[in-house]
Amino acid sequence: MIRVILPFHLRTLAGVDAEIQLEVGGSVTLCSVLDALETHYPMLRGTIRDHVTLQRRPLLRFFACGEDLSHESPETPLPEAVRLGKKTFLIVGAIAGG
Numbered sequence: 679m680i681r682v683i684l685p686f687h688l689r690t691l692a693g694v695d696a697e698i699q700l701e702v703g704g705s706v707t708l709c710s711v712l713d714a715l716e717t718h719y720p721m722l723r724g725t726i727r728d729h730v731t732l733q734r735r736p737l738l739r740f741f742a743c744g745e746d747l748s749h750e751s752p753e754t755p756l757p758e759a760v761r762l763g764k765k766t767f768l769i770v771g772a773i774a775g776g
Contacts, residue, residue: 680700680714680756681766682768682769683767698718705755706756707752707755708751709732726738734748742766742767
């Protein structure tokens with residue numbers, strides 16, 4: 679099981695209170711986790727990644743084991759601790775303003 683934590687606004691949209699647990703078949707990559715997340719919570723489609731390009735939305739970041747994975751390839755395998763469910767995969771909403 680992959681443990682995922684969403685930012686507050688996406689938790690509200692998905693109707694979840696806290697951490698989400700997902701079953702991801704095959705290799706556990708950024709793409710496979712996001713695919714599983716959007717399959718289980720279809721209301722999140724287009725909120726994390728663009729519908730067409732599947733590129734990360736600009737004001738969201740991905741973290742695992744203290745590492746920023748936001749600019750990594752979608753096929754980047756997640757760290758072992760995340761794959762084993764010991765650590766969480768975080769989707770964090772960036773703060774912008776001026």
